[in-house]
Structures are given as structure tokens and as C-alpha cells.
Amino acid sequence: MEDIINLCKRRGFVWQGSDIYGGVAGLYDFGPYGTLLLNNIKAEWRRSNVQLKENYVEIDSAMFKEPKVWVASGHVGGFSDPLSECRVCHARVRVDKELGKIGVEADEKMSDTELNTLWEVNNKSIKCPVCGKIDWTRARMFNLLVKSNLGDFTDKGESPVYLPGEACQGIYLNYKNIIDTCRIKVPFGVAQIGKAFRNEISPRNFLFRCREFEQADTQYFVKPHENEKPYQKIKQERFDWYLGLGIRKENLRLKQHTHLVFYANDAWDIEYNFPSYGFDEVEGIHDRTDYDLTQHMKYSGVDLNYVDPVTKEKYIPWILETSAGVGRMFLAFLADAYTLEELADGATRTVLKLDERLAPIKFAVFPLLKNKPELVKKAREVYAKLSEKFVCEFDDNGNIGKRYRRQDEIGTPKCVVVDFQTLEDGTLAVRDRDTMAQVRVQLEELG
Ligand code: ATP
16 A cells, blocks of 8 residues: 555655645645546446436535534434543544454444443553553544534534535435426435545544545435335445446455444445455445434424325335445555556566546657657647547657656556657557557547
């Protein structure tokens, strides 16, 4: 993972947030290639979850919400992780994660007594990650919501406003608007990609656990008790989506939750086998019953019942949710694509074998030589033409071998070289990233 993180910094995929001020833990900025990759992942996610589904729509809701939303959702009361502090250096750790590392299963849904009993029995062997001592406080729950201020609410000294702890609440709030305006009938789905903010106790593992991140969510509204079949289908579809974009099957698994929140019917995680970190959650798939809409109906006072237009049956739909961290998907795709290859001459090349749909740059265009104006002119023409349809890069810097290596490292599927033969017969030398084989083709044949 260290090599991948270095590549991200060196090639402009991801940088530490506020870098020139020394950086802030848990915040990251995406550089030019990172932004392209991120956008391609989101575009593929949208294609699969909205474009290819007749009964799904996408929305984009405001991040700030009426503060009661987070009370209704349960975040003000219970969106907490168990925290313990080192009595020696005051470093904070997440108790369930520390117990997990020594093979003791615990999670944030356990009762205070259950968790503290486990913690007290087991923490004698857990060293503080900062000072190495073993002297832990009792575990206490720490709320993850990030507070902010917004005129109307904070000026009056009323409840604080919060940044979204999860992106999906906007979907529940607009469920009625969607039904009233979109000619959509249960069962239907709503997709949204949005930012989430969490005061994570120990932000760590690069993009894996941040304080600010994006979530790609779908909520599928079904008739009560008609959840089982679509739930299985959605679970399988989401799993297959990763495989379809090149993730190796041995690095992906589905894991069922053992502790469910009181309202949930079922919950599974899609886990990726991250280098250095091991298998961990990329996406959650949750069968949530009518909890979300019932809560918002109670707190807003608005009737959120659905009336079936044919049978006139009235009910609160049940919700099947998929929630993926875009940064975690990004890291999984990068890690799976990251390849070190030994070449015939003993040198090593680093290649990002990203699926072509995800690759930040689709074609890199090079003139064979920088100091031959006729080659540069033709290469610029090819670059301009290809750029009309694809994200391309022009490079005339250094020898051709070095230019190939650079493109290999950022995952560009094809390098297109304008050489002397191009001037004669119009053909371009196209070099494939994975096989390094070259073919000659006309410009019109590309893409
Ligand atoms: P975890 O148990 O790892 O804290 P979670 O179960 O709280 O995650 P959810 O609330 O279900 O996660 O959020 C849905 C998705 O959002 C997760 O599957 C993950 O990909 C992503 N996510 C959650 N917390 C973070 C974070 N701190 N940094 C980056 N991505 C996150």
C-alpha cells in the first residue's frame, strides 16, 4: 500500500489535504489524474445504477439539512463509535477496531456493558499505537457528527446544524417529491452521490478512513415484505459490478453482519482485500425495513405513506440500501490494477492495469522526436482530433521509452506515436499498455 500511496502522490492522483500547512489527518485532495479516475468510477456507477435501470432516478440534495433530520435519523442520539484513550499519551483508538485486530469480534452496536467487558478482558495485550504503553480508559461512545453553523439556526441559539454524516438522508427527504413528480411507482430506486463528514476517532489507512469522503448510495423502495428477492438481486448486481470493472474475484467477498441494528432485516458488506490492510468494507448493502421513512414521518409530521395507484393499498415502503465509499472504491480499483512487471532486460515497470473505462487518460499522443516540426505538427493534429471524443494527453518530453513508462504508471491504455511512416502513409504506431505490442492503424480506426 505504501508503494501505491507513493504513486498517488508522485503522479498527481491524491495529495494530503492542506499539504503546504503540514497536512490534516483524514483529509485528502484529488489531483488531476485522481479526479479523472474518480469521475470515471462515478460515471460507471451512474451508468449501472441509473442509466441502465428503467425504474431508478438520481437526485442531488443540499448538504445542510434542517437539524431535526439528524435527530430523526438516529445520528444525534446514536451515531457513535466506541473510543478509548491512552492514559499515558492521550492517543485515541476505536475500541471495536483494536479488538478486531487481535481476533475479538466487537462492533459499535453492542451495549456499553458488553463492549466494556470485552475491552477490559482483552486490552492488556493492546499496545498504544503512539507511545507503545498499555494503559487504557474505559470505552465510551463518541459521536461522529461534524457540527457547523448556519444563520437561521445557530443565530437563534437553537440546535447546531450538522454536515451530513451520511449522504442518503436527502433521498428519504425527497421521496415524496419524487413520487409526486416523476411518474414512478413502487418498486423504484433513487440514486445519489454526495459528501459525508465524520469525526472519525482515528482517521487512518489513506483513503480508507477519512473525515470527509463521498458516498454513492441507492435506496430501493419496495412493498413491505417484498424485500427478499430484490435484496438478493441487488447484492449480486453490486458484487458483479466490481468484477465487471476488473477487480479480481479472489480479492472480493460478501460478508454478512452478525450484529444487526434493531430495525434491520439483513445487512451485508462487499469487502475488498486491500494490500497491507486485508479484507475490509467497500460497500454496505442493507435491508432496512420502513425505519427511515417512519422516522421522518414522525419528526416532520408529513404523511409519507405510499398509495398504490391501482390497488389503493396504503403503506410505508421498505427500503433496500446500497452505500459505497467512492474513495474506498477508488483505492480498491487502484490496488487491483497496480502491477510490477519484470522486463526482459531485467528492469521493472510499474503498470496500472485499469479497465479502459476507468483509466484517467485514454490516449497519450507522442511525436517520435521533439525537434522535427513536421512530426510535432502532425502529432498535435492527431491529439486535437482524438481529444474531441476522449481525454488525451500530449507528450513530447524525453525519450519515447520514458514516455511509455510514465503512461504505464498512470494506466493509459494506448500510446499513439506519430513517426516518419505516419507522414508517408498516415498510419500511427499504437502501443498497448498491457502487452506492450504495437500495431499500425489509421486515425479513424482509433477508439
Ligand atoms: P466502517 O464500519 O468502516 O466505519 P460504516 O459501516 O460506518 O463503515 P456506512 O455508514 O455503512 O459505513 O457507510 C457506507 C460506506 O461509506 C462504507 O461502506 C464505506 O465505503 C464508506 N465510508 C464509511 N466511513 C468512511 C470513512 N471514514 N472514510 C471513507 N469511507 C467511509
